[in-house]
Amino acid sequence: MLFVIQEKISLLEALERLFPESSKKSLHSWIASERIFVNEALVQDARMQLVPGQALRIAKKSSFLEGGVKILYQDSHLVVVDKPAGLLSVATAFQKEKTLHGLLKRKFFRRRVFPVHRLDQDTSGVMLFAFTLPAQAGLKQQFARHSIERxxxxxxxxxxxxxxxxxxxxxxxxxxxxxxxxxxxxxxxxxxxxxxxxxxxxxxxxxxxxxxxxxxxxxxxxxxxxxxxxxxxxxxxxxxxxxxxxAHFLEFVHPILRKTLSFSSPLKRLW
The missing domain is CATH 3.30.2350.10 (Pseudouridine synthase)
Known part of the structure; x- marks a missing residue:
């Protein structure tokens, strides 16, 4: 949901006016769960002062894989996730099951899941997988051309x-x-x-x-x-x-829909 701010107001007051049926506790939980964005920047301070013209977006409630791995975006062509440190991206000769690829295959067991790129096991952050061969091919081409911003x-x-x-x-x-x-x-x-x-x-x-x-x-x-x-x-x-x-930021052109998508993973939980 996207709203344009019309007057100087705090974030919490704006949310209270937009969602009068929701309690303050619920609104604070939306902020804490990283669902509130102002001009596409994540906001986690309920006291933040908003000004006319700013775009306030409330993201959908997040979904997760096993182990609390957050899904940042998904459609019928691809999925973007926030990989935790310590988890392998894909299977190796030494480890087949405990991988991000494996978690995705179990979550989306009715689909095929194709790796597009990798992050080192001990690196955390934004990672991308494809659900179809055309999407995988299109994304791999962008990686090969170095047109994806990382x-x-x-x-x-x-x-x-x-x-x-x-x-x-x-x-x-x-x-x-x-x-x-x-x-x-x-x-x-x-x-x-x-x-x-x-x-x-x-x-x-x-x-x-x-x-x-x-x-x-x-x-x-x-x-x-x-x-x-x-x-x-x-x-x-x-x-x-x-x-x-x-890996805190990833931007690419959707290989099928041809629109630019960008995703970020905040640093607040790290250092």
């Missing part, structure tokens, strides 16, 4: 004060360790921008121009700023008992 946030060790760009050629060795090389490998480009620094850490926003395995983790590590919690690539600290890397 933004991550990472907490990295040491301070970075200026934005920039990392580019190298990446290759995986026999021990599944990815590193930059002078010959061979796949071109990888990562753009980074510091959001804030604090106590020897930097919160970075990273935009992928390419999407290679472990790309962000390798580029951060080789620049002397490993992702916090990433022992594999040289992190010395683990302040949140997890890999501090989160």
């Amino acid at each position: 933004r991550y946030v990472a907490l990295v060790e040491k301070e970075i004060l200026e934005e920039g760009r990392w580019e190298s050629f990446l290759r995986e060795d026999a021990a599944y360790f990815v590193k930059s090389c002078k010959r061979g490998g796949m071109r990888a480009v990562t753009h980074y921008k510091p959001l804030r620094t604090e106590k020897g850490y930097t919160l970075l926003e990273l935009t992928l121009e390419t999407g290679r395995k472990n790309q962000i983790r390798v580029h951060c590590s080789e620049a002397g700023h490993p992702v916090a919690g990433d022992k594999k690539y040289g992190a010395r600290t683990n302040p949140y008992r997890r890999l501090c890397l989160h």
Whole structure:
């Protein structure tokens, strides 16, 4: 449901006027469950002051997979989910069942579910799967053309004060360790921008121009700023008992409906 604000008013007051039959407790629960957006930005402060012309949107009640995995969007062609850290995206030679792909197949057992891309097991955030082969093909083409916008946030060790760009050629060795090389490998480009620094850490926003395995983790590590919690690539600290890397934004053109869709996963629960 979408409404246009006509006067200066607090968010809670606006909701009370729009939904007089709902109790304050119910309205607060809508805010807490991340259903309220102003100009497409998530709002979680009931006291926020709204001004004329702003668009207030109340999203549908969220649905979930097993284990509390949130479904951000679904239609007959595709599904977008918010993957938690620690869950494999798809099956591997060592793990077949406990995967996000497996959860989706059990939830949508009357449909086929096709992977489109992957996130590392310990990375959280927005992820996309297709329900049909034409949708999968169309999305894979967008990934191959690098036309899908993917933004991550990472907490990295040491301070970075200026934005920039990392580019190298990446290759995986026999021990599944990815590193930059002078010959061979796949071109990888990562753009980074510091959001804030604090106590020897930097919160970075990273935009992928390419999407290679472990790309962000390798580029951060080789620049002397490993992702916090990433022992594999040289992190010395683990302040949140997890890999501090989160896929917080994904934007693409719907392969069948041809409209632009964008999804985000807030950072408030992470660091």
